[in-house]
Amino acid sequence: MASDRPAQPTSSPPSDTHTFGYSSGKDEGPWEEWNPTEDSLAPVRGRHRVGKQRGGGLARSSTVLGVGVIAAVGAGGMATAAPGKAPVSISLPDLSSVTDSAKALISDGGSSTPQGSTTPLTTAGLTHADTADGATDAGEALRSRIMQQAESQQNQVDSAKQQAAQTAAAKKAVALATEQQDAAEAKEAAAKQKAEDEAKAKIEAARLAELAKSYTLPTSSYTLTSTFGEAGALWSSGYHTGLDFAAPTGTLIKAVHSGTITEAGWAGSYGYRTILTLDDGTELWFCHQSSISASVGQKVATGDVIGRVGATGNVTGAHLHLEVHAGGAATGIDPMAWLQSKGLNP
Structure with missing residues (x-):
């Protein structure tokens, strides 16, 4: 049978990369027309x-x-x-x-989700807090966080300084208050002590005033010339053992307090001497008299005349030499202090 097709070549046609057909060398015809449609070109899912x-x-x-x-x-x-x-x-x-x-x-x-990120690099690292604060740039957000941290640390330092200043001020205030309280207490104690001393002084003055009524000075119109304890060659003991009342010869000598005459007469360097013994045993020696007006055993009262001022014995001038021997001791005590203890002021 005759064929309408053209004769096939004896050898396989060479591959033509410039044609649309994909021939394998075999006749696969007849070819049909291909009309692409929208359905045939739809993307594969x-x-x-x-x-x-x-x-x-x-x-x-x-x-x-x-x-x-x-x-x-x-x-x-x-x-x-x-x-x-x-x-x-x-x-x-x-x-x-x-x-x-x-x-x-x-x-x-x-x-499909595209690989990689479309987020701008400047927004990388932003937190929700940064976004809420209005930050849109990561660098600016980092700078903001650093500034916030620095500000927080500075606030802590300032707070510590303020706390230290407040503590120092409180300590200073406490110290000042304590000092003021101590000063007030000391002042109050001093005032109290002063008041107590004044009260005691008043009591003592009242006592001495009352006591002075029973005591008197041994003479009048006198001048104190030598006191107890003065050193010098004029005294055989090396120091003065009494209190000297310089007065004109014949000036009256009176009993300082009530007591008993236990001695009256010549006593060597003391000249004429009268010893008045008080009820408590204290002996009062009245020396260098020009004359004696009392006798041994006589009871005398305060202010009674017992002699007169003279210059007998070891003297340089007319005066009354008064000695006080507490408890009849051989060594005398300061007559000035003893008279003052009785409310008298020579």
């Missing part, structure tokens, strides 16, 4: 999802590649089959729809 490249690169899906090839071929309007094949007419849809589908496929990427 599910497991065959195409991932995006970082930075917005094209997807690597073969479907997208095919679409790109179709779009390129569409520019020529016709694809050619392998050598020896009859040209096949290819109808292409509106390129705008193909382009839109490709763009949708590339931009959607099968609804």
Whole structure:
């Protein structure tokens, strides 16, 4: 039977990379016209999802590649089959729809999340607190946190200084209050002591005034010339043992207090001497008299005349030499102090 087909070449046609057909050397015709539709070009979903490249690169899906090839071929309007094949007419849809589908496929990427982060680098590290405070820049947020920390530390230092100042002021106030209290207490104690001393002095003055009523000075119109304890060659003991009342010869000598005359007469360097013994045993020696007016054993009262001033014995002038021997002791005591203890002031 005769064939309408053209004779086949004896050798396999060479591969033509410039034609759209994919011939394996065998006759697989007849070729049918392929009209791509929107459904056939819809992006593949599910497991065959195409991932995006970082930075917005094209997807690597073969479907997208095919679409790109179709779009390129569409520019020529016709694809050619392998050598020896009859040209096949290819109808292409509106390129705008193909382009839109490709763009949708590339931009959607099968609804997969793009790799990498679209967050600006300046917002990296921002916390919710930073965002709530209105921070939009990570550097500014870090600077803000550092400034806040520095301010917090400075506030702590200031607070510590203020606390230390308050503590020092409180201690100073306590010390001042304590000092003032001590001063007030000391002043109060001093005033109290003064009042007590004044009260005691008044009591003692009253006592002495009352006591002085029973005591009197041994003579009148006198001058004190030598006191007890004065050193000098004039006294055989080396020091003065009494109190001297210088007065004109014949001046009356009186009993200082009531008592008994236990001695009256000559006593060597003392001249004429009268000894009056008081009820408590104290002996009063009246020396250098010009005359004696009392006798031994006589009871005398305060102010009674017992003799007269003279210059007998070891003297340099007329005077009364008074000695006081407490308890009848051989060694006398200071007559000045003893008279004062009785409320008398020579």
